Amino acid sequence: MTDAPQFDVIVVGSGMTGxxxxxxxxxKGLRVLVLERGRNIEPGTDYPGEHMPPWRVPFGGxxxxxxxxxxxxxxxxxxxxxxxxxxxxxxxxDNPYILDAAKPFHWIRADVVGGRSLLxxxxxxxxxxxxxxxxxxxxxxxxxxxxxxxIAPWYRHVxxxxxxxxxxxxxxxxxxxxxxxxxxxxxxxxxxKHNIEARFPGRKVIIGRCANLTQPHLGRAACHYCxxxxxxxxxxxxxxxxxxxxxxxxxxxxxxxIADSVVEGLDYDRARKRVVxxxxxxxxxxxxxxxxxxxxxxxASTVGSVQILLNSRSEGFxxxxxxxxxxxxxxxxxxxxxxxxxxxMPQLSSAYFEGLRPNGVYVPRFRNLSGQxxxxxxxxxxxxxxxxxxxxxxxxxxxxxxxxxxxxxSLREPAWIFWLSAFGECLPRKExxxxxxxxxxxxFGIPQxxxxxxxxxxxxxxxQDALSQGKxxxxxxxxxxxxxxxxxxxxxxxxxxxGGARMGNDPAQSVLNAWNQVxxxxxxYVADGACMASSSCVNPSLTYMALTARAADHASTGLRxxxx
Numbered sequence: 417m418t419d420a421p422q423f424d425v426i427v428v429g430s431g432m433t434g435x436x437x438x439x440x441x442x443x444k445g446l447r448v449l450v451l452e453r454g455r456n457i458e459p460g461t462d463y464p465g466e467h468m469p470p471w472r473v474p475f476g477g478x479x480x481x482x483x484x485x486x487x488x489x490x491x492x493x494x495x496x497x498x499x500x501x502x503x504x505x506x507x508x509x510d511n512p513y514i515l516d517a518a519k520p521f522h523w524i525r526a527d528v529v530g531g532r533s534l535l536x537x538x539x540x541x542x543x544x545x546x547x548x549x550x551x552x553x554x555x556x557x558x559x560x561x562x563x564x565x566x567i568a569p570w571y572r573h574v575x576x577x578x579x580x581x582x583x584x585x586x587x588x589x590x591x592x593x594x595x596x597x598x599x600x601x602x603x604x605x606x607x608x609k610h611n612i613e614a615r616f617p618g619r620k621v622i623i624g625r626c627a628n629l630t631q632p633h634l635g636r637a638a639c640h641y642c643x644x645x646x647x648x649x650x651x652x653x654x655x656x657x658x659x660x661x662x663x664x665x666x667x668x669x670x671x672x673x674i675a676d677s678v679v680e681g682l683d684y685d686r687a688r689k690r691v692v693x694x695x696x697x698x699x700x701x702x703x704x705x706x707x708x709x710x711x712x713x714x715x716a717s718t719v720g721s722v723q724i725l726l727n728s729r730s731e732g733f734x735x736x737x738x739x740x741x742x743x744x745x746x747x748x749x750x751x752x753x754x755x756x757x758x759x760x761m762p763q764l765s766s767a768y769f770e771g772l773r774p775n776g777v778y779v780p781r782f783r784n785l786s787g788q789x790x791x792x793x794x795x796x797x798x799x800x801x802x803x804x805x806x807x808x809x810x811x812x813x814x815x816x817x818x819x820x821x822x823x824x825x826s827l828r829e830p831a832w833i834f835w836l837s838a839f840g841e842c843l844p845r846k847e848x849x850x851x852x853x854x855x856x857x858x859x860f861g862i863p864q865x866x867x868x869x870x871x872x873x874x875x876x877x878x879x880q881d882a883l884s885q886g887k888x889x890x891x892x893x894x895x896x897x898x899x900x901x902x903x904x905x906x907x908x909x910x911x912x913x914x915g916g917a918r919m920g921n922d923p924a925q926s927v928l929n930a931w932n933q934v935x936x937x938x939x940x941y942v943a944d945g946a947c948m949a950s951s952s953c954v955n956p957s958l959t960y961m962a963l964t965a966r967a968a969d970h971a972s973t974g975l976r977x978x979x980x
Contacts, residue, residue, distance in 0.1 A: 431531025435657025465500025643772020
């Protein structure tokens with residue numbers, strides 16, 4: 417190409433990692449274009465559900481079954497989907513993919529600037545070398561090209577900006593972070609913590625490490641405990657790219673953001689081994705345009721970035737851009753979940769709480785920490801997220817026997833429940849994959865995504881162990897009527913999808929190097945969940961953000977030095 421590039425860096429995606437790439441690169445003086453396929457929205461102004469009282473929620477919050485089945489069959493599975501948030505979500509009818517009933521995967525996605533950073537659960541946990549070394553240790557997947565020491569400074573960098581509340585616990589397998597003051601546990605959670613830690617040596621019950629502010633931070637207000645974060649937050653009290661990273665990037669004067677812009681593919685110059693163009697389609701007018709830059713960051717989400725790479729075929733990469741190894745699209749992972757244990761805690765009838773704390777408690781992984789546990793027939797492990805809650809005692813009264821004054825008085829007192837939900841590690845397996853179906857194109861003419869995903873025996877054995885351990889812990893805290901609830905979890909339901917363009921030391925076994933660069937294409941970075949070589953069992957967003965900040969620093973250094 418003879419024309420000068422229009423930008424220094426193009427970032428595809430404006431969500432969790434796209435916002436971080438934009439912030440880091442613009443602050444280093446680079447001219448950055450962010451391309452977002454969703455529509456543009458303004459913080460606060462476009463949060464119609466924020467603080468909407470229950471009596472104003474359409475149809476009392478009940479699902480619009482016919483509409484959801486027709487247009488939101490996949491998205492409506494999310495805990496955060498309802499009539500107060502529907503405007504943020506992808507329309508499944510307008511943007512379909514191939515759902516294989518035999519090997520299904522649920523692709524949960526947003527369709528606005530800011531992406532799923534508006535809708536996430538905000539749990540932030542660092543990985544440790546137990547996680548980064550897992551593949552090398554047990555032989556599943558390819559070894560990570562980094563270890564905890566490589567990413568620890570970037571965890572700190574991210575935590576200090578986004579604001580993570582939490583408690584220091586000194587656990588080697590769940591490293592402490594740079595925390596704001598922790599939120600307080602409810603009375604029932606304090607009882608559970610005391611009893612579980614006394615009954616099960618080595619286990620901990622800690623307050624969740626959460627990207628909700630417990631004090632004012634970098635111009636954002638402390639959380640006011642309205643408890644409905646997914647509706648949007650005008651005060652920016654929880655981290656989203658719309659409230660934090662994108663405004664910071666905009667303030668530099670180096671950011672251009674274009675919404676309603678689908679990236680169809682990337683143009684590759686085989687002779688120069690460089691990406692030279694980003695092909696886009698305007699979602700409203702369907703007009704096509706090519707943007708150019710010195711470097712490109714794919715931050716379109718795990719599936720979105722893999723789709724772009726697979727659709728960027730050329731003479732040099734006939735199986736998809738960067739796919740010399742043949743692993744592009746393979747080793748898709750998600751956390752298994754939908755495993756609950758719940759019980760009543762009648763001993764706390766006089767306790768109550770104020771506000772709606774947007775956080776819960778966490779039981780860190782306790783299985784297979786120092787080698788293989790003798791009674792575990794699976795590798796790796798899981799953790800529990802949970803919380804205590806007061807429920808309307810009259811709802812219980814409908815199912816309780818009783819009569820007279822004492823019974824009626826009991827229905828005026830709050831009833832506590834305590835529940836735990838397990839999240840477990842998914843092994844990286846070649847059979848779990850993303851591909852494109854050229855015979856089925858979307859409304860822009862782009863081949864639709866097809867998934868092939870199944871849980872392995874290891875995940876199934878782990879879920880049964882989690883049910884057993886969850887029940888034992890609730891019984892130990894004195895809970896009554898303890899029940900295990902197991903829903904048929906489908907891949908994608910945890911919205912923690914990872915893999916497809918994994919990092920690795922060996923270009924013959926991976927797509928990316930230790931800096932999130934595509935092997936042999938120095939000006940192309942993939943900085944979202946697609947880069948993950950394993951899944952750990954903790955929420956992955958903090959790791960995505962730290963890897964992105966690290967990759968952006970590497971890219972800016974290379975661009976200044978002329979090595980990229």
